Amino acid sequence: IKMKDIDGDGRITVEDRTFIGSPHPDLTYAVNIKLEYKNFDLAIFGQGVYGNDIFMATLNYLQSGNGYWNLLNSAKNYWKKEGDITDVPRIGLQDYNMRFSDRYIKDGSFFRIKNIMLGYNLPSGIGEKAGIEKVRVYVSGQNLFCFSKYEGFDPEIGTGRGMLDIGIDRGMYPIAKTVSVGLNLTF
Numbered sequence: 001i002k003m004k005d006i007d008g009d010g011r012i013t014v015e016d017r018t019f020i021g022s023p024h025p026d027l028t029y030a031v032n033i034k035l036e037y038k039n040f041d042l043a044i045f046g047q048g049v050y051g052n053d054i055f056m057a058t059l060n061y062l063q064s065g066n067g068y069w070n071l072l073n074s075a076k077n078y079w080k081k082e083g084d085i086t087d088v089p090r091i092g093l094q095d096y097n098m099r100f101s102d103r104y105i106k107d108g109s110f111f112r113i114k115n116i117m118l119g120y121n122l123p124s125g126i127g128e129k130a131g132i133e134k135v136r137v138y139v140s141g142q143n144l145f146c147f148s149k150y151e152g153f154d155p156e157i158g159t160g161r162g163m164l165d166i167g168i169d170r171g172m173y174p175i176a177k178t179v180s181v182g183l184n185l186t187f
Contacts, residue, residue, distance in 0.1 A: 001089050001101060021105040023167020026051025039121045048111035048147075056104045056152055058171040108167070110148035110155040112175075116141045127185070134186035142178040 006016040030047040078088040119138035127135050148155045154174035157167075 001099070001103060003099070003101065020102045021053030021055070021167075023052055023054065023108070025049035025109070039123070041117075041119045041121075043115070043117045044113065045115040046111060046113045048109070050109045052108040053167065054106050054108035054150065054152070054155065054157060055100070055168045056106050057168050058152060060100070060104045106150055106152070108148075108150060108155045108157075110146055110150060112143060112147070112156065113141075113145040114143060116144060131187055132185050134184075136184040136186075138182050138184070140180045140182065142180075143175045144177055144179075 003012045003016065005012060006018050007013075009015070027050040028048075029050070030045070033042075033044045035042045077086045079086050079090045117138055117140040119136055122135040122137070124134070127133070146155070152169045153171065156175060157169045157172055
């Protein structure tokens with residue numbers, strides 16, 4: 001990896017460090033839609049963030065050799081000899097290739113459909129003999145769709161080990177997708 005000489009003194013030192021991103025989004029937003037037509041109802045809730053950066057620690061760890069031999073598949077194409085053309089630097093614990101740099105900073109913007117629920121109210125009178133006033137069936141899904149250019153598992157990474165870890169992707173397990181089917185009975 002080539003580092004930029006920010007202060008122009010001809011050497012790469014601590015004085016060449018600079019601001020390369022922020023974990024705090026410029027915009028946090030949500031959308032809530034509820035539609036009804038005849039006996040059908042549809043509810044959709046989505047949320048997202050725009051303008052935040054994520055430090056991909058998993059890429060740093062699993063592509064730099066710090067993870068020893070447990071490497072990402074992309075590390076197969078690492079630089080080995082003069083003339084190699086690749087975007088993966090030489091692997092090794094003695095190299096400076098695992099230094100924090102903008103190589104590991106990724107756009108964390110995303111929009112996720114958090115909840116979708118489609119329901120149908122059966123016509124009244126269907127459950128009258130059983131003393132049921134209203135019958136509603138529905139299907140519901142949580143976290144089914146996420147729109148993002150983030151290369152990691154999930155751009156909604158949480159805070160990991162605490163408040164100091166905000167914006168650092170350490171390979172946390174992604175948010176689970178859930179589909180449910182239900183029945184509501186009103187007596």
